[in-house]
Structures are given as C-alpha cells and as structure tokens.
Amino acid sequence: MKTNCNKLLIALVLVIPIFTAPPKSSIKWVEPKQGIKLFRLPRADSQIIATVPYQAQIQILFRNDEMVEIQKRRGHWAVIKWHDFVGWTFDEDLVWGSYIDTKTVEIKELIWQRCSVGQAPDEYCTGQASGISLEFEASDFKGEKLIKGPFIEACEALNKQSFAGRKNWRLPTALELKTLVRCTAGPQTLLKNFKQCNKGSVYPTIDATIFPNTSPNMYVTSDRSPAPYRDTVFSVHFEVGSTASSYSNYAMLGLVRCVSEK
Known part of the structure; x- marks a missing residue:
C-alpha cells in the first residue's frame, strides 16, 4: 500500500504545475535549432505532446538515473515543464543559459x-x-x-x-x-x-x-x-x-x- 502511495505522489509531481519560483539549478534552455520533442513517455517512439522551440527556457522536474544512448549521445531522460506542458525529453538537448545566444x-x-x-x-x-x-x-x-x-x-x-x-x-x-x-x-x-x-x-x-x-x-x-x-x-x-x-x-x-x- 505504501509503495502504491509513493508512486501516486511521484505521478502527481510530474503532472501538477509548479506555482512557486523554481530554483535556478533546475532552469535550462533548448539548444537544438530545430527545437525538441516533448514525449508522453521516456521513449523516442512515444506520443509527442509538444515541440519546444530553440532557446526556450524550461524547468527540469525530474531526471532518470539510468544512462541511455540516443543517436550516439549518452544522457538521461528527464521530465520538463514548458508553459503548461509537462513531458519527457533527452537532457543532452538542454543547456545552461551561458551556452545559448542571449542576445x-x-x-x-x-x-x-x-x-x-x-x-x-x-x-x-x-x-x-x-x-x-x-x-x-x-x-x-x-x-x-x-x-x-x-x-x-x-x-x-x-x-x-x-x-x-x-x-x-x-x-x-x-x-x-x-x-x-x-x-x-x-x-x-x-x-x-x-x-x-x-x-x-x-x-x-x-x-x-x-x-x-x-x-x-x-x-x-x-x-x-x-x-x-x-x-x-x-x-x-x-x-x-x-x-x-x-x-x-x-x-x-x-x-x-x-x-x-x-
């Protein structure tokens, strides 16, 4: 019963928007010029929820510990929030603000x-x-x-x-x-x-x-x-x-x- 409750709490964290100011350590930006796909599940063949544009600021809510390789790049699947959209993406496509063109x-x-x-x-x-x-x-x-x-x-x-x-x-x-x-x-x-x-x-x-x-x-x-x-x-x-x-x-x-x- 306790395990089921924990799973429910994790699920709620992933879908309920965060209204308090997020810590700066969880804020990153989209690096690929074509933008990134936001998936419903941590799989590249999963349903696409939204396309997040280049240089958009996002908030990381959760990151898998398991390392995966996608298109010869190693990284992690992460749950991110962009506007009202919450979904999974590959964290190697996200960078700190100092790495984007801020001008x-x-x-x-x-x-x-x-x-x-x-x-x-x-x-x-x-x-x-x-x-x-x-x-x-x-x-x-x-x-x-x-x-x-x-x-x-x-x-x-x-x-x-x-x-x-x-x-x-x-x-x-x-x-x-x-x-x-x-x-x-x-x-x-x-x-x-x-x-x-x-x-x-x-x-x-x-x-x-x-x-x-x-x-x-x-x-x-x-x-x-x-x-x-x-x-x-x-x-x-x-x-x-x-x-x-x-x-x-x-x-x-x-x-x-x-x-x-x-």
Missing part, C-alpha cells in the same frame, strides 16, 4: 533582439526596458514609414556597436512585430489590427520562455498610423496583444525590440 533569437528568417532595448542581454533580460516619449514630428516620417527620431536611433545604436555581430538592426514593421504575439486563450491565428487576444490570455502576450522579462506595454513599429492619427505610429501592446495606433503624447512611453534580416 538574439532567430524566428522565420528574422533575427530578433532577445531582450528589449535598455535591458541587459543576459539569460533573464535583467533590468527595465528603456521607455521613449511617444512624441513625433511630421519630418520624422517619409510616406508611411518612420525614418527619424529616438525610436529609429535606438536601433541605429545597436548597429554602431555591431551588436551580436550585426549592423542591419532596424525598427520592426507592425506585421513583423505582431507575429510575436502569443494568445494563450486564442485565437491562434495572426491578429488583425486593433483586435485583442481572447479574455483569459496570459500576459505579456508573448512567449516569455524565449523573450523573458518582456514588459506588457507598447512596443513601437516603423509603420505610420492611418488617418486621423497620422502624427503617430502603430504599436503592439503586449498586455492585450493588439496592434493599434499610439497616441502622440510626450507623457506616454513606447518600448523597442529591434530586428534584422539574416
């Missing part, structure tokens, strides 16, 4: 600044994002694009320092930036402008395991707003997931996450 994230042919402008480019994106006054001049625009001003300069500063070895950093377009929105309560499709994530979505509405410490506020894009808000730009508001016109107001602040092409 950039590659998603669909674009290279994103992993941490917001103003934050330290470390594993946890330490610090606060730098807020810039949402005040624009007519001369800051050329047609439908923002071409001058402090938001543009924030990305140009990365070019001057060859941040992450790149010199083509720029402010993202509205379409590019909204692809980072993650609505946990739906919809799963790309949101149209001015539309929000469904009620109950976790905020900030972004994958925080890839972009940690993201502020649930407005991130500015290079796209000029349509009439009657021509004196401002589209911003993505990561509290609700919407892409909408920012109010031109020196007292309001916008944030920056720069992007570059491969």
Whole structure:
C-alpha cells in the first residue's frame, strides 16, 4: 500500500504545475535549432505532446538515473515543464543559459533582439526596458514609414556597436512585430489590427520562455498610423496583444525590440 502511495505522489509531481519560483539549478534552455520533442513517455517512439522551440527556457522536474544512448549521445531522460506542458525529453538537448545566444533569437528568417532595448542581454533580460516619449514630428516620417527620431536611433545604436555581430538592426514593421504575439486563450491565428487576444490570455502576450522579462506595454513599429492619427505610429501592446495606433503624447512611453534580416 505504501509503495502504491509513493508512486501516486511521484505521478502527481510530474503532472501538477509548479506555482512557486523554481530554483535556478533546475532552469535550462533548448539548444537544438530545430527545437525538441516533448514525449508522453521516456521513449523516442512515444506520443509527442509538444515541440519546444530553440532557446526556450524550461524547468527540469525530474531526471532518470539510468544512462541511455540516443543517436550516439549518452544522457538521461528527464521530465520538463514548458508553459503548461509537462513531458519527457533527452537532457543532452538542454543547456545552461551561458551556452545559448542571449542576445538574439532567430524566428522565420528574422533575427530578433532577445531582450528589449535598455535591458541587459543576459539569460533573464535583467533590468527595465528603456521607455521613449511617444512624441513625433511630421519630418520624422517619409510616406508611411518612420525614418527619424529616438525610436529609429535606438536601433541605429545597436548597429554602431555591431551588436551580436550585426549592423542591419532596424525598427520592426507592425506585421513583423505582431507575429510575436502569443494568445494563450486564442485565437491562434495572426491578429488583425486593433483586435485583442481572447479574455483569459496570459500576459505579456508573448512567449516569455524565449523573450523573458518582456514588459506588457507598447512596443513601437516603423509603420505610420492611418488617418486621423497620422502624427503617430502603430504599436503592439503586449498586455492585450493588439496592434493599434499610439497616441502622440510626450507623457506616454513606447518600448523597442529591434530586428534584422539574416
């Protein structure tokens, strides 16, 4: 009877989400660029629960003592937690934060600044994002694009320092930036402008395991707003997931996450 109870307790530990802050010793990151599979059982032919993306931060809940060999690599099967998913994976695909590129994230042919402008480019994106006054001049625009001003300069500063070895950093377009929105309560499709994530979505509405410490506020894009808000730009508001016109107001602040092409 005691043995059965112990087994039940172990099973509960593996499936019940942990709500307290996990110890840093249990936190690792996904190393393979293709991501990793999360299995229901510790077997490569088991049912796949989810695919965890490259550079995602995960928590190790349990690790088998038995050493196994998979594709000529020796390691252990481990139970990990990623968002609300809990399952088995091969621990040789997981690394400490010091072994990942903490400066950039590659998603669909674009290279994103992993941490917001103003934050330290470390594993946890330490610090606060730098807020810039949402005040624009007519001369800051050329047609439908923002071409001058402090938001543009924030990305140009990365070019001057060859941040992450790149010199083509720029402010993202509205379409590019909204692809980072993650609505946990739906919809799963790309949101149209001015539309929000469904009620109950976790905020900030972004994958925080890839972009940690993201502020649930407005991130500015290079796209000029349509009439009657021509004196401002589209911003993505990561509290609700919407892409909408920012109010031109020196007292309001916008944030920056720069992007570059491969």
